[in-house]
Amino acid sequence: MTTAPLPASGYVGRFAPTPSGPLHLGSLVAALGSWLDARAAGGRWLLRIEDIDPPRCPPGAVDQIYRQLEAFGLEWDGEIRHQSTRGATYQAALDRLVADRMAYPCGCSRREWQQHGHYPGWCRHGSRHPERAQAWRLRTDKGIQPVCWQDRLFGSQCLDPTVQGDVILKRKDGLWAYQLAVVVDDAEQGITDVVRGFDLLDNTPWQRQLQAALNYPEPRYLHLPLVLGEDGQKLSKQNLATAIPHDGTAARPVLHRALQLLGQAPQAALRQAEVSTQLAHALARWSPEAIVATPGRKPG
Structure with missing residues (x-):
């Protein structure tokens, strides 16, 4: 494992769920890891709702996420940001990329290129x-290559974004894509540390290219092992992973299990302790070095 010293001040972290359904154990582990890392550094922890794809966001999902985080004692700082209100800012960033010839329109369909x-x-x-609706893509051949960074858990990483292809920044239907929105918001909110699941590790090269192209600072990264189901697949809303509770009493054993999945070895006697008690113990002993550097692990 490669570690870097945590700043005594100036740390800003965030949790940015997509409200396509309630949080599950996997998303709790990501939220808890980022919350502990921020609080242990004496930093701020922001909540951002990544609702840039309205058809995927059912009514009531956002409020349910709020209740779930509150039940687990994961309090956030400041106002909640909703990406659905940020279109003008994303357009300004895209305009900069277009002016610098780092982004271009594309009317190709997935069927036409999927064999590649x-x-x-x-x-x-x-x-x-040009007669079709156009998506906007990032020119990965013009940015930094390969993209190398030091992950706080998985160590030195080098990936070639051109092998992954020119990622979409704005969709043909006019909706904003994740890669551009997350980079713009992380920079504008002053995010210094990104703590998130391992499934997003291979998104980092695209995001680093965008950060460099837009002259944004580079945050530090800590990618956490995913929580896997019995079938070996990551828990997700798409495979109907069980929602975590939004009641503080019911949350107690689930929080204890999430701490175990983060390698923090909470005391067995704390399994039914109040959420605030468990968090206080975990915060005093938070150790990213204790997390096992594996892409995923089963909760059982």
Whole structure:
């Protein structure tokens, strides 16, 4: 494991769930890890709702997420940011990328390029299908290559974003894509440390390219092992993972299990302790070095 000293001040972390359904054990582990890391550093912990895809966000999901976080004692700082209100800011960032020839319109369909494994950059010098609706893509061939960074858990990482293809920044239907929105918001909110699941590790090269192209600072990264189901797949809303409770009493044993999954070895006697008591013990002993550097682990 590679570690870096945590700043005594100036730390700003965040949890940014997509409100496509309630939080489950996997999302709790991500939220808890980022909360503990921020609080242990004496920093701020922000909540951002990544609701840029309204069709995926059922009514009531956001309020349920609030209740779940509150039940587990994960209090956030400041106002909650909703990405659905941020379109003008994202457009300004895209305009900068277009002006610098780091982004381009593309009318190709997935069916046309899927045999290549990733989008091969056909429209970099002009859309092959200007008569169609256009998505906007990042030119990965012009940014830093390869992208290297030091993950606080998984150590030195180097990935070539051109192998992953030119990622979409704005969709054909006009909705904003995750990669641009998350980079813009992390920079504007002053996020110094990103603590999130291992499934997003391979998104980092695209995000580093965007940070460099937009002259944004680079946050530190700590990718956490995913929580896997019995079938070996990560827990997700798509596979109907069980929602965590939004009642403080019911949350107690679930919080204890989440701390175990983060390698923190909470005392067995604390399993039914109040959430505030468990968090106080965990915060006093928070050790990212205790997390096992594995892509995922089962909760059992």
